[in-house]
Amino acid sequence: MDLSDLLKDMDGILIYNQGEPVIDLNFFYITKLLDSGIFEGSYLFIDKEKSVIITSELEETSAKKSNLDVRIFKKNTEKDEILKQILENKKKIGISYSTFTIKEFNNLKSKFPEIEFLDIDSKLSSFRQVKDDFEISLIKEAARIASIAAEEIINYMKEGMTENELAAYLTYILMKNGAQENAFTPIVAFGENSAEPHYFSGSRKLKKGDFVLLDFGARYRKYNSDITRTYIFGSGNDKQKRIYEVVKEAQEIGIRAIKDGKPGKDVDTEVRNFIDSTEFKGLFIHSTGHGVGLAVHDHPALSQSSDLILREGMVVTVEPGVYLKGFGGVRIEDDVLVKREGAEVLTTAPKDLIEV
Ligand SMILES: [Mn+2]
Incomplete structure (x- = not known):
């Protein structure tokens, strides 16, 4: 600066x-x-x-x-x-x-x-927008803590528990591992509630066959991470698995598209075109990603309405999703550091479909 x-x-x-x-x-x-x-x-x-x-x-x-x-x-x-x-x-x-x-x-x-x-x-x-080495080290730590939580939370899922109860465990795991606090109020959405991207967790109880969508982050020395993983509690059906497969591929396309000099809008276009080429056309209803830093939504980044050119040292989320009202939705989100050639994924929790 x-x-x-x-x-x-x-x-x-x-x-x-x-x-x-x-x-x-x-x-x-x-x-x-x-x-x-x-x-x-x-x-x-x-x-x-x-x-x-x-x-x-x-x-x-x-x-x-x-x-x-x-x-x-x-x-x-x-x-x-x-x-x-x-x-x-x-x-x-x-x-x-x-x-x-x-x-x-x-x-x-x-x-x-x-x-x-x-x-x-x-x-x-x-x-x-462009982070220096010190800021990147703090965001990396926030991302590391969130990744631990995304894996560890699986051990806490129990049939009949409420979304808020699981959100409390998420907060516990984050803070136990060094977070100052939540980056934002965690979104824990079970079953059909996962179809609403900005859902506010409540008293819905966990049932076998539910999607479990978790969107949360760690705040470490005022810098944030933002991660989303979607699991299936019990075994999933073919439709759930197909949605997951499409979102996972869309997210990989987004990460591969990122590099210094690339317009953020083009990354969004590539991800959106892929989803729109499947049977889930039109069901990706938000932008692909945003900047992360001192603010969770630090600056606009990967969206049709952004004129941002990605630069080495920016940290952005890549978070496509597919949402079927009344059924459920899948979102997979990582924080990535923009590099000269490509992107470094900072949130490293696994992304293969996990049936808990
Ligand atoms: Mn996000």
Whole structure:
């Protein structure tokens, strides 16, 4: 990442992390504060001379673990005073429009009417698309933990258990193996529920012959993985096995299509054309994949509406699926690292059909 280019056109950058539910991941991306601190209501200011974290005394211990200057406030009036000192005589300040709420933006505008606030959101997100070696090592660890869980969870499946119960075991296995937390609320879908890609797990009980679709991830030092495996509990019928075979082949086509310089849209087209050439035409109802990083959905990647060109160092998911309403669905998802020639699969859990 090189912020100096950005700083040529403005007098500084102001990142605001409001806290749940409006997190600015750029705050953590730049400060590298990945292990502790929530940094609710905290600012990060960067100009050519300095980088300063402005945070409350609740976060003081964590903030000082960064190598940046730290200014601590006890009350909001003190926070305003620090901001005033820092932004004095500035004319153009870059902020991320996608994480400033209108309320906070108006507040800033009213305190500093003379400053022009420019949107740097797309520039920051393009910095974040290509991961450096340090970030890749964290995503690899998150992927390794998720892969362990995808295999180990099979030992916990029992007839009559609910989706939520299996989701709890998934969380347990992830955290036991080093995850900070779930990357997102795990999707555990039994039987016909697996036909809904964004299903929310509930009290459906596991029966013999059910698909068991598990879509989950590990968060490790704030970086995420995202994996999906679909198993059959008991023995599957021919239709289930055929859907699985098609999705597995589609996913292999997607992984093989990835390399530096390739438009993400073309990867989606190749995967979609294959599925549409089978009896499941039109039943792949979402895009092939997205970027993964500090956010689970870090940036658009493999989809018809994306103009992204894949670059070495990006990490994207490849996750085709086929969904038959009332019957069930299969999705297989891996995280892959884009390389000069090809892709490295980071989530290594087996993909041959497993009948539990
Ligand atoms: Mn995904």
